[in-house]
Amino acid sequence: MQAMTPRHHLGEATLLSYAAGALPVALAIVAATHLSLCASCRRQLRLAERIGGGLMALQTGAPSPAGAREAMLARLDEPFRTRVADAHEALPIDDPHALPVPLHPYFGRAFDALHWRWMAPGMYYIRARVDRGTLLLIRIAPGKGLPRHGHHGDELTCVLQGAYDDEFGHFRRGDLAELGSEERHKPVSAAGVPCICVGGLTGGLRYESRLARAAQPLFGL
Ligand SMILES: [Zn+2]
Incomplete structure (x- = not known):
């Protein structure tokens, strides 16, 4: 069976909040679940992170967007950070018999x-x-x-x-x-x-x- 592409996506504001690490945990985990199943929103997220990184670089003089992402993740609690930060990246595999990775914990x-x-x-x-x-x-x-x-x-x-x-x-x-x-x-x-x-x-x-x-x-x- 052909894999289905989601039709209903994360809103722009929610995606930006997620990228900034500002979504409440319960919402961030569901957002990460959608991201793990949606290549389109993953592309949008990478864009949002670059924009966020650029803005932060302007404010702090820090040269790299990667540094801004680190700074954003540093504001999250440790267990949540490791779960959510990479959850949506860990999943090119879409196994319909398994729960999406962000929900495993x-x-x-x-x-x-x-x-x-x-x-x-x-x-x-x-x-x-x-x-x-x-x-x-x-x-x-x-x-x-x-x-x-x-x-x-x-x-x-x-x-x-x-x-x-x-x-x-x-x-x-x-x-x-x-x-x-x-x-x-x-x-x-x-x-x-x-x-x-x-x-x-x-x-x-x-x-x-x-x-x-x-x-x-x-x-x-
Ligand atoms: Zn999506």
Whole structure:
């Protein structure tokens, strides 16, 4: 089967923040996940890093863009720096049976070995806490969907398997969705195989229905 090229990409502002090491950890890990699956955004990132390096060289008189990247990475915490700095570069291999490399420290390598927790009929999740945010793996059976919700902070979501549809389009493996606190959506898993996504959240989800809100503390979402 021909490898699919993502159609939904990192926004310019997010990419620049990522290049500057300024994205919250939860979002940066999902951005790195998309980068590991998207050659187009990797090219954009290299460009952003050159621009960032050039700007920093102007400010500091430092001659090399590589030095600026080092300076940017030096501002990140050590474990996060090593994981994220090179994660998107480590992956010319796109193995559909393995989780993307940036997610390995949090969820392991293999889809088969994931320990899912029940959330609702046809819906499962695994949560990992990161500094000031949450990473969430969600698996949704074909035709099922999350209740309509907004977010208290920002959310980045990347599709790892299957596909879903919402108000913003059709999202397949590698596709990235960026949602700010103003936007609400109701993602529904497409027909075929279950949809597995990773979401990075800086705040909690904000559900519209009372029932969904009532159930929220149970799942810690
Ligand atoms: Zn992309």
